[in-house]
Amino acid sequence: MTKLEKEEILDHEISELIIPSQKVAIVQEGNTLEHALLVLIKSGYSAIPVLDRDYKLKGLVSTTLILDSILGLEKIEYDNLSAHKVEEVMDTKVARIMENGIFFKALELSINHPFLCVVNEEGVFTGILTRKSILAIIHRHLKH
Numbered sequence: 265m266t267k268l269e270k271e272e273i274l275d276h277e278i279s280e281l282i283i284p285s286q287k288v289a290i291v292q293e294g295n296t297l298e299h300a301l302l303v304l305i306k307s308g309y310s311a312i313p314v315l316d317r318d319y320k321l322k323g324l325v326s327t328t329l330i331l332d333s334i335l336g337l338e339k340i341e342y343d344n345l346s347a348h349k350v351e352e353v354m355d356t357k358v359a360r361i362m363e364n365g366i367f368f369k370a371l372e373l374s375i376n377h378p379f380l381c382v383v384n385e386e387g388v389f390t391g392i393l394t395r396k397s398i399l400a401i402i403h404r405h406l407k408h
């Protein structure tokens with residue numbers, strides 16, 4: 265690959281790859297685990313972003329985290345689904361990138377994360393960037 269071709273990939277705008285927040289399945293930190301599990305199952309995704317009332321990114325919640333939190337010693341405590349909130353089980357370590365971030369940073373983060381959350385200067389969630397879309401861009405460039 266020439267230097268120019270490499271630069272062409274790395275200069276790629278991430279903005280055009282972003283799935284906007286309106287199209288992303290999300291939950292709020294104050295939602296019950298029951299609600300979050302329903303959203304996860306209905307959306308078909310295993311992990312989705314958690315936001316606060318102001319749409320700020322707070323974490324990620326997954327089916328595994330929820331199910332793990334209701335596992336008792338000998339049985340599943342289904343009642344805990346309605347008694348506990350998303351904020352109690354969510355993972356607050358979220359792979360995030362600014363909406364004006366650079367492609368190389370997105371590529372680097374996507375090695376360990378199937379999707380990245382995109383935020384603006386105020387930490388407001390504006391969408392996601394999937395590993396799939398990043399790989400598709402690289403594939404498109406390498407094909408030629």
Ligand code: AMP
Pocket residue numbers: 283287288289290307309310311312313378379392394395396397
């Ligand atoms: P994909 O590349 O489409 O397989 O998506 C990878 C991951 O990104 C999924 O497993 C979800 O965790 C997340 N994701 C993708 N699209 C959405 C969406 N519309 N709403 C919520 N999460 C999504």
